[in-house]
Amino acid sequence: xxxxxxxxxxxxxxxxxxxxxxxxxxxxxxxxxxxxxxxxxxxxxxxxxxxxxxxxxxxxxxxxxxxxxxxxxxxxxxxxxxxxxxxxxxxxxxxxxxxxxxxxxxxxxxxxxxxxxxxxxxxxxxxxxxxxxxxxxxxxxxxxxxxxxxxxxxxxxxxxxxxxxxxxxxxxxxxxxxxxxxxxxxxxxxxxxxxxxxxxxxxxxxxxxxxxxxxxxxxxxxxxxxxxxxxxxxxxxxxxxxxxxxx
Numbered sequence: 001x002x003x004x005x006x007x008x009x010x011x012x013x014x015x016x017x018x019x020x021x022x023x024x025x026x027x028x029x030x031x032x033x034x035x036x037x038x039x040x041x042x043x044x045x046x047x048x049x050x051x052x053x054x055x056x057x058x059x060x061x062x063x064x065x066x067x068x069x070x071x072x073x074x075x076x077x078x079x080x081x082x083x084x085x086x087x088x089x090x091x092x093x094x095x096x097x098x099x100x101x102x103x104x105x106x107x108x109x110x111x112x113x114x115x116x117x118x119x120x121x122x123x124x125x126x127x128x129x130x131x132x133x134x135x136x137x138x139x140x141x142x143x144x145x146x147x148x149x150x151x152x153x154x155x156x157x158x159x160x161x162x163x164x165x166x167x168x169x170x171x172x173x174x175x176x177x178x179x180x181x182x183x184x185x186x187x188x189x190x191x192x193x194x195x196x197x198x199x200x201x202x203x204x205x206x207x208x209x210x211x212x213x214x215x216x217x218x219x220x221x222x223x224x225x226x227x228x229x230x231x232x233x234x235x236x237x238x239x240x241x242x243x244x245x246x247x
Contacts, residue, residue: 015129025133026126029155032082032135038168038202039068039079040195041139042178043150046188047218048141050079051195053168053202055211069215069226073098076111076142077215077224081168082155083135090134090153094118111142111149115159123157137167141215143222164194170202177201188216192227193235200241207241209233 010016014025039052052068069079072094080087097117101109118138125131133155140151152160152167164182166174177198186194192214200207214227236242 013129014125014132015127023126023156026156029082029133029135030137033137033155033167034169034171036081036083036136036168037068038166038170038174038199039081039139040164040166040174040178040198041079041141041150041152041162042164042182042186042191042195042198043141043148043162044186044188044191045148045184045219046186047143047191047216047220048148048150049188049191049195050077050139050141050215050217051192051199052079052081052213053199053207053211054213055208063210067213069213071215071224072114073102073108073142074224075108075144075217075222076114076140077217079139079141079167079215081137086134086136087138090118090122090136090138093121094140111140111144111151112159112161114142115140115151115153119153119157119159121157122153122155126155126157139165139167141217142224143217143219146219146222148217148219164198166198173201174198188218192216193239196232196235196241197239207236209236212236 010018011024037053042049050069054066054068056063070091071077078091098109122134125133138153142149150162152165164178209229209232212232214232216225
């Protein structure tokens with residue numbers, strides 16, 4: 001009976017390691033990310049592509065109300081997977097940090113600096129009693145000094161830099177597709193196509209233009225640019241990725 005109480009202590013307590021050195025609450029937070037719909041990031045020499053599956057759970061939901069990609073500053077955007085409310089808190093934190101940097105130093109915050117500020121904030125919630133980890137992962141894409149950058153944040157507070165990656169449900173299939181098809185010299189347009197193909201890998205029924213959110217940050221302009229639904233529909237048709245709504 002005593003052993004059971006000890007197990008519950010490190011299973012429920014965020015500040016207590018298990019005997020094999022694990023923080024179970026952080027691992028449970030990672031499971032929450034896996035239950036979210038997928039987001040994909042692709043970095044090319046011409047810029048960064050962020051794409052997200054935003055298919056509605058019900059035909060009565062307005063798909064436009066489902067936001068998975070958010071601008072943080074003119075040159076950086078975030079895509080999320082996991083608990084939406086947790087994502088909103090981290091997005092608000094990132095926006096405030098970007099504004100403070102601009103006001104204090106009169107220059108835009110670096111993509112890596114922003115990512116590490118967010119992950120430092122996330123990490124604090126893995127060692128604070130009375131709190132829980134954020135059940136969300138983020139993709140941070142942007143342009144820094146003319147160079148495209150793409151990072152992932154983990155519920156443990158660890159940042160990773162990627163050429164292409166996915167977070168959320170179906171990550172294994174999506175990541176496999178990215179690894180098989182990513183090339184170092186992709187154009188931004190080809191990066192858009194690869195991101196859409198990767199999201200389609202996690203869907204048995206194909207994808208629709210209204211069910212995908214897509215944003216690019218071009219290295220030349222250094223600005224976040226949402227991609228229109230019409231353009232997404234053209235890419236889906238060209239690559240034969242469409243679901244029933246696109247037929």
